[in-house]
Amino acid sequence: MLGDYRIVGRRASDIAASVETGVGSGALAPGALLPPMRELAAALGVNPNTVAAAYRTLRERGVIETDGRRGSRVRARPATAPREVLRMPVPDGVRDVAQGNPDVALLPPLDGPLAAAARRHAQAPALYGLDPVLPDLARLARADFEADGVPAGDLAVTSGALDGIERVLAAHLRTGDAVAVEDPGWGSVLDLVPALGLRVLPVAVDDEGPVPESVARALAEGARALVVTARAQNPTGAAVGAARAAELRELLTGRPEVLLIEDDHGHGIVDLPLCPLGGATRHWALVRSTAKAYGPDLRLAVLTGDAVTMDRVRGRQRLGPGWVSRLLQYAVVELWTSGAVDRRAVARSYGQRRDGLVRALAERGVRAHGRSGMNVWVPVADETAAVTRLLTAGWAVRPGAGYRVQAGPGVRITVSGLALAEVDGLADTVAAALRPSSGGRFD
Numbered sequence: 001m002l003g004d005y006r007i008v009g010r011r012a013s014d015i016a017a018s019v020e021t022g023v024g025s026g027a028l029a030p031g032a033l034l035p036p037m038r039e040l041a042a043a044l045g046v047n048p049n050t051v052a053a054a055y056r057t058l059r060e061r062g063v064i065e066t067d068g069r070r071g072s073r074v075r076a077r078p079a080t081a082p083r084e085v086l087r088m089p090v091p092d093g094v095r096d097v098a099q100g101n102p103d104v105a106l107l108p109p110l111d112g113p114l115a116a117a118a119r120r121h122a123q124a125p126a127l128y129g130l131d132p133v134l135p136d137l138a139r140l141a142r143a144d145f146e147a148d149g150v151p152a153g154d155l156a157v158t159s160g161a162l163d164g165i166e167r168v169l170a171a172h173l174r175t176g177d178a179v180a181v182e183d184p185g186w187g188s189v190l191d192l193v194p195a196l197g198l199r200v201l202p203v204a205v206d207d208e209g210p211v212p213e214s215v216a217r218a219l220a221e222g223a224r225a226l227v228v229t230a231r232a233q234n235p236t237g238a239a240v241g242a243a244r245a246a247e248l249r250e251l252l253t254g255r256p257e258v259l260l261i262e263d264d265h266g267h268g269i270v271d272l273p274l275c276p277l278g279g280a281t282r283h284w285a286l287v288r289s290t291a292k293a294y295g296p297d298l299r300l301a302v303l304t305g306d307a308v309t310m311d312r313v314r315g316r317q318r319l320g321p322g323w324v325s326r327l328l329q330y331a332v333v334e335l336w337t338s339g340a341v342d343r344r345a346v347a348r349s350y351g352q353r354r355d356g357l358v359r360a361l362a363e364r365g366v367r368a369h370g371r372s373g374m375n376v377w378v379p380v381a382d383e384t385a386a387v388t389r390l391l392t393a394g395w396a397v398r399p400g401a402g403y404r405v406q407a408g409p410g411v412r413i414t415v416s417g418l419a420l421a422e423v424d425g426l427a428d429t430v431a432a433a434l435r436p437s438s439g440g441r442f443d
Contacts, residue, residue, distance in 0.1 A: 007035070010046055015054035020063055023074055034064060034072045060175050060197035075194065090396045096417065097426070098398040100234065102269070102374065103416040106349060107295045108340035110331065117330030132314060132323035133157050136333045141288070141302040144267075150286055151279040154310035156303045156317070157324045161265050161289035162188050164301045164313075165227065166196070168285045171312035172259045173198055173224055180218035180226040182210055184377065184403040184410065186234045186263070189227055202405040207371045209233065209240035212247045219251070225259035226252070230274055232266025232292070232373025235403045235412035237354065239266075239372040245275035252280035259309075260284040268293025270372045271347035283309050290332055292374070293341050300328050350374045353415035353423065360427035366434055376413045380434050383409035389433035395426060
């Protein structure tokens with residue numbers, strides 16, 4: 001069952017640590033079947049409840065999964081091996097359109113805003129006991145939310161979008177709860193959910209975002225939360241339009257107990273309007289990160305949501321980091337008020353490259369998707385073959401396996417490092433490497 005590896009320990013924590021050591025070293029391979037609890041308890045000379053507690057800890061950490069009578073197995077990719085670390089190295093001389101980073105030429109310089117933040121900090125040093133959200137940042141964020149039709153709500157500031165999503169999920173859900181997640185969708189969320197001891201229920205996606213029938217099915221199967229990417233969905237570029245938002249709101253109105261999380265990381269790099277869903281359920285949150293428009297290293301996101309959710313997020317945050325650095329908050333205020341980023345120009349730049357690539361691929365018989373943002377998703381028949389052929393031809397793309405659960409295979413191409421003059425050449429190479437795929441959904 002486990003080969004030569006022996007699980008050891010007398011306490012639940014020691015047994016769990018022994019299994020994690022085996023997984024981390026590779027001695028326990030993904031999919032390895034663990035001994036039944038009573039069998040392992042007899043081998044170790046401990047009470048079965050001790051082994052049950054160890055297995056429960058491992059499930060909560062996302063190391064193993066249990067499937068009723070089929071027993072407990074090491075997860076196909078444990079939470080200790082997130083998708084982001086499984087990237088292939090890009091050989092010298094190969095064009096990298098796999099990374100998912102913004103175009104550095106479109107990011108504003110930070111020396112001025114950081115210097116301004118330092119001056120403000122010198123005038124009013126951040127000390128214990130202050131409001132964790134800078135008043136100027138709150139005022140600007142509220143104005144932006146109001147302009148986009150987001151319901152009025154309390155605010156919180158976290159260290160990026162994923163930190164915000166994690167804190168909102170943890171504020172309401174418990175081990176074993178199910179979360180409806182876009183498929184294909186952001187790999188970090190697909191990793192985060194099981195790492196929190198929660199279950200992923202995949203939801204099909206098309207160019208307009210989550211497919212209502214698939215959302216309804218996930219809710220009927222017991223999803224306690226739904227995570228939706230508002231615009232610039234990673235990896236497909238989907239964006240929730242007005243008609244789709246109305247359908248989803250109608251669904252959610254009938255399920256007021258569901259926790260809704262909207263990720264609007266595309267704010268600042270897209271020109272499509274936001275069609276918010278917040279307020280359709282009792283508990284909701286909308287997360288806006290500064291990463292794509294102002295630089296990933298700022299590590300700042302602003303959240304709004306219902307009073308209970310925001311109070312729980314802020315309360316738990318106070319017991320950990322306390323607050324996000326006011327120096328960063330000052331810098332973001334400076335960036336927002338100085339107009340450091342021309343949002344329309346940035347959206348236009350990404351749009352020209354993205355739309356150009358989708359159009360060029362269509363002209364060559366290749367179906368591709370990219371309604372907004374900086375990524376293009378290309379469904380393929382054989383993911384490994386497609387990635388290999390493109391790499392051989394001098395282009396590194398991201399395999400779709402890092403973004404999907406049940407959805408069909410595909411590859412993600414990030415256009416942020418692509419020059420307009422390269423679009424046709426890349427399209428030629430992709431068309432030569434792939435068999436055309438049809439269909440408007442990604443499942």
